[in-house]
Amino acid sequence: MTRTVFRGATLYDATSRSADAADVAVENGWITDVGTGLDGDAEVDCAGRAILPGLFDCHVHLTMSSVDLLDAVQQPFSLQFYEAAGHMARTLATGVTTVRDAGGADLGMRVAQERGLVPGPRMQVSLNMLSQTGGHGDPWWPSTCALDLLPPHPGRPPVIVDGPEEIRRKIRELVRAGADVIKVATSGGVVSSGPGPELVHFRDDEIAMMVTEAAAAGRFVMAHAHGAGAKAAVRHGVRSIEHGNQLDDETLEWMAERRIWLVPTLSAGLGLRQSLEDGSTVYPSEIRDKIEQSHGDDTVRRAVAAGVPIAMGTDAPIYPRGENLLELELLVDKGLSPADALHAATLSAAELMGLDATLGSIEPGKRADLVVVDGDPLDVVGLGKRVRAVYQDGRAVHVRDD
Structure with a gap:
C-alpha cells in the first residue's frame, strides 16, 4: 500500500x-x-x-444547460444526459468534489460517477421537486402548453401533488427511484409561470407530511422557499432553505435554534440579472418583472448576524457552470469572513448533507x-x-x- x-x-x-x-x-x-x-x-x-x-456545491442542476425554456423544449430528450457528463467534469475541475443535485440528475448518473464511468463530483440526487398544482414546479403555462425544464421519465417521476396522501405516495415513489434527498417548493419562484416568491405553497398538513415521510425513509427535505413559504417549511422541520429571500427575523431565529441551513444561491440572482441585462435569455414579461423585483434582499447579512448555518450552493447553470466558486466571494460580500465562506463550502456543507463523518x-x-x-x-x-x-x-x- x-x-x-x-x-x-x-x-x-x-x-x-x-x-x-x-x-x-x-x-x-x-x-x-x-x-x-x-x-x-x-x-x-x-x-x-x-x-x-474537497469543496461542496449544495444546489446544482447537472442535466440543465440553461433556463431558456424555448431552447430546452427543442432539444432531444436524451441529450441532457450527454451534456450532463460535460457539466460534471467541469464542476469537478473547479474543485467541487461533492454536489447535491436539486433536480434533474437521476440514480443512473450517480451510479455512473460512483463506478468511475463518468468523471464528476460525488452526488446526492433529488430527481425532481415536489410542487402543488400551479406551483413553482408545475410546467403548465397559460397557453395550456407544458414547457418543462425537467420532463418526467422512469427515473425522474412526475411531481405535481396535492394533499398529504398524494405527497406520502410520491415521496415513496421518489425514494424507490433513487432519491437521496427530497426537494420541495413551499413558495412560488422567479423563473416559472404563476405566482411569485411571496406566496406560500402547500398547507401545513402537506408540509408536515413531507418531513415525516422523508424522515421515515432516512431522507432530509430541502425546500425551495422564500418569505412566508420558508417560515412554514422551517416550522415543520425541513433540513435546509434554498434561495431564501425575504426571510423575517423570527424565521432566522428559528433556523439558528434548530440548526436549519440556508443555501442562499447568490450566484443565481446575479446570473438572472446579467442574462436580463445582456439579453442572452428570452424571458416572458412576468418573469422579467420577478427578476427585477428580487434584487437587493438583505436576508443573508441578517442570517449571518443571527447565527444561521450557511452552506454554499450556486443553482448552476443559472450562473455559468465552472464559475461555482464565485459564490464564495458573494458570501463574503454579504458579511461572511473568507474563512467562514470556505467553511460554508466544506464542513458546514458536509454536515448539511450528512457526510461530515468522512468529508x-x-x-x-x-x-x-x-x-x-x-x-x-x-x-x-x-x-x-x-x-x-x-x-x-x-x-x-x-x-x-x-
Whole structure:
C-alpha cells in the first residue's frame, strides 16, 4: 500500500476555520496523518501552494444547460444526459468534489460517477421537486402548453401533488427511484409561470407530511422557499432553505435554534440579472418583472448576524457552470469572513448533507478529497482560477497543465 505525502502546503483547517503549514499523508484513498515532517513512499510537492478540503456545491442542476425554456423544449430528450457528463467534469475541475443535485440528475448518473464511468463530483440526487398544482414546479403555462425544464421519465417521476396522501405516495415513489434527498417548493419562484416568491405553497398538513415521510425513509427535505413559504417549511422541520429571500427575523431565529441551513444561491440572482441585462435569455414579461423585483434582499447579512448555518450552493447553470466558486466571494460580500465562506463550502456543507463523518475537512480518517490552489487559501477572490489540481480519494481527477 503506497503512502503519499502532500508536502509543504498551507492547509485550510475547516474545524478551526484557520490556515497553517502542514503535510497530508494519504493511503488507499483516506487521510492517515496531518502534520509536519511526514514521511511516505511518494510525494506531491505543494510548496508555495495551499490545500483545501474537497469543496461542496449544495444546489446544482447537472442535466440543465440553461433556463431558456424555448431552447430546452427543442432539444432531444436524451441529450441532457450527454451534456450532463460535460457539466460534471467541469464542476469537478473547479474543485467541487461533492454536489447535491436539486433536480434533474437521476440514480443512473450517480451510479455512473460512483463506478468511475463518468468523471464528476460525488452526488446526492433529488430527481425532481415536489410542487402543488400551479406551483413553482408545475410546467403548465397559460397557453395550456407544458414547457418543462425537467420532463418526467422512469427515473425522474412526475411531481405535481396535492394533499398529504398524494405527497406520502410520491415521496415513496421518489425514494424507490433513487432519491437521496427530497426537494420541495413551499413558495412560488422567479423563473416559472404563476405566482411569485411571496406566496406560500402547500398547507401545513402537506408540509408536515413531507418531513415525516422523508424522515421515515432516512431522507432530509430541502425546500425551495422564500418569505412566508420558508417560515412554514422551517416550522415543520425541513433540513435546509434554498434561495431564501425575504426571510423575517423570527424565521432566522428559528433556523439558528434548530440548526436549519440556508443555501442562499447568490450566484443565481446575479446570473438572472446579467442574462436580463445582456439579453442572452428570452424571458416572458412576468418573469422579467420577478427578476427585477428580487434584487437587493438583505436576508443573508441578517442570517449571518443571527447565527444561521450557511452552506454554499450556486443553482448552476443559472450562473455559468465552472464559475461555482464565485459564490464564495458573494458570501463574503454579504458579511461572511473568507474563512467562514470556505467553511460554508466544506464542513458546514458536509454536515448539511450528512457526510461530515468522512468529508468536509482535512483530518485523519476522512476521505482524501483535496484541492490544491495557488496563493493564500483564505483569499477567496478569484479562487476558482487558482485551482491547480483536484483529488478524489487521493487520486488526481483534474490537473491544470499550464
